[in-house]
Amino acid sequence: xxxxxxxxxxxxxxxxxxxxxxxxxxxxxxxxxxxxxxxxxxxxxxxxxxxxxxxxxxxxxxxxxxxxxxxxxxxxxxxxxxxxxxxxxxxxxxxxxxxxxxxxxxxxxxxxxxxxxxxxxxxxxxxxxxxxxxxxxxxxxxxxxxxxxxxxxxxxxxxxxxxxxxxxxxxxxxxxxxxxxxxxxxxxxxxxxxxxxxxxxxxxxxxxxxxxxx
Amino acid sequence: xxxxxxxxxxxxxxxxxxxxxxxxxxxxxxxxxxxxxxxxxxxxxxxxxxxxxxxxxxxxxxxxxxxxxxxxxxxxxxxxxxxxxxxxxxxxxxxxxxxxxxxxxxxxxxxxxxxxxxxxxxxxxxxxxxxxxxxxxxxxxxxxxxxxxxxxxxxxxxxxxxxxxxxxxxxxxxxxxxxxxxxxxxxxxxxxxxxxxxxxxxxxxxxxxxxxxx
Numbered sequence: 282x283x284x285x286x287x288x289x290x291x292x293x294x295x296x297x298x299x300x301x302x303x304x305x306x307x308x309x310x311x312x313x314x315x316x317x318x319x320x321x322x323x324x325x326x327x328x329x330x331x332x333x334x335x336x337x338x339x340x341x342x343x344x345x346x347x348x349x350x351x352x353x354x355x356x357x358x359x360x361x362x363x364x365x366x367x368x369x370x371x372x373x374x375x376x377x378x379x380x381x382x383x384x385x386x387x388x389x390x391x392x393x394x395x396x397x398x399x400x401x402x403x404x405x406x407x408x409x410x411x412x413x414x415x416x417x418x419x420x421x422x423x424x425x426x427x428x429x430x431x432x433x434x435x436x437x438x439x440x441x442x443x444x445x446x447x448x449x450x451x452x453x454x455x456x457x458x459x460x461x462x463x464x465x466x467x468x469x470x471x472x473x474x475x476x477x478x479x480x481x482x483x484x485x486x487x488x489x490x491x492x493x494x495x
Numbered sequence: 496x497x498x499x500x501x502x503x504x505x506x507x508x509x510x511x512x513x514x515x516x517x518x519x520x521x522x523x524x525x526x527x528x529x530x531x532x533x534x535x536x537x538x539x540x541x542x543x544x545x546x547x548x549x550x551x552x553x554x555x556x557x558x559x560x561x562x563x564x565x566x567x568x569x570x571x572x573x574x575x576x577x578x579x580x581x582x583x584x585x586x587x588x589x590x591x592x593x594x595x596x597x598x599x600x601x602x603x604x605x606x607x608x609x610x611x612x613x614x615x616x617x618x619x620x621x622x623x624x625x626x627x628x629x630x631x632x633x634x635x636x637x638x639x640x641x642x643x644x645x646x647x648x649x650x651x652x653x654x655x656x657x658x659x660x661x662x663x664x665x666x667x668x669x670x671x672x673x674x675x676x677x678x679x680x681x682x683x684x685x686x687x688x689x690x691x692x693x694x695x696x697x698x699x700x701x702x703x704x705x706x707x708x709x
Contacts, residue, residue, distance in 0.1 A: 282655055282697060287653055290686060290689045291689075302686070305552070305649070321520055331526045334525075334544045335519070335544065338519070341572060345511075346512070358571075361552050403559075438501055471508050475504045479504065480496060
């Protein structure tokens with residue numbers, strides 16, 4: 282038995298349920314999208330489905346640091362679906378600036394296809410969550426994006442900089458990419474800067490800081 | 496650099512943030528807890544972190560089938576944290592009735608330790624989500640539990656019954672275990688019964704139905 286056969290049986294019962302189960306079975310592919318950062322224990326690369334879970338829990342747990350204008354439950358929903366487009370578009374490495382330029386068209390086509398599997402009302406709702414995230418204009422989207430920067434930074438640091446070392450990443454690159462963490466909370470950004478500084482001190486992140494104290 | 500060093504730096508900035516980051520890094524271990532069902536493509540077993548992501552998205556997508564007394568956003572929160580205890584207690588196979596009997600004490604100890612990493616207010620909140628799920632007394636908890644039965648059923652069926660065949664599972668066993676799907680929606684249970692019947696017809700699920708039509 283395969284996805285199509287299940288969807289056909291569900292569609293016989295109710296057309297909308299068939300479409301919803303097709304979507305749910307389709308997004309199972311997110312578990313096979315491999316990211317560039319490793320798990321805390323360094324044993325393997327993280328996949329995008331478990332990354333999305335970690336971010337949604339992080340939104341719950343770090344909610345006390347959010348400003349009053351952040352809708353934390355909406356941020357959770359955004360984070361659960363923000364990377365589903367990677368099923369078609371694959372993960373784009375944060376530090377690959379060339380790939381980042383081509384990303385938008387690929388991801389928009391993916392959003393059309395994958396969200397389009399759903400009944401129209403739900404397709405529009407998921408698209409609005411994804412569009413809000415991509416635009417980074419609302420406090421809620423900026424809170425979500427800050428978490429999407431903070432979580433891999435923490436995993437990279439905790440796994441002794443495995444991914445930074447594998448890719449020859451330097452302190453100035455991480456500082457530029459992770460600056461939006463401050464939009465989640467200035468306190469997170471203080472901690473992130475402490476961690477990045479210590480990582481450069483320890484040699485697990487390339488040290489190109491303009492001045493290094495003795 | 497490791498988890499302890501990061502937590503120490505965060506604690507120097509703010510004690511509560513240190514505890515929250517300790518919890519977030521600790522639950523990374525859920526990505527290494529392996530379940531008994533396979534992904535849709537059959538390529539490997541699912542882990543509990545990506546399973547939790549899939550369930551939270553399923554709650555969003557299947558919300559239109561929920562009764563008016565179900566708090567779907569709370570169900571999402573429940574599903575994101577309901578299996579975190581497996582970090583210490585491991586996954587218990589649904590069809591292993593002996594292991595199921597020992598599960599409760601192990602999981603309660605795990606809840607004490609892992610949720611206890613958090614600041615007290617948050618520890619109590621996560622414990623209340625987990626307790627609500629375990630008690631299955633509220634419509635919201637029963638909706639969440641129905642999804643936790645429906646999702647692996649769909650993955651098992653879509654992967655051509657790989658996990659059922661590996662473990663010699665029969666139709667009557669799946670019917671007994673999956674009955675609570677009806678609490679999520681009678682429509683889901685109709686579809687589940689169609690799928691289980693077809694699986695038994697196809698021989699990917701042991702056929703011990705009392706009467707089988709020609």
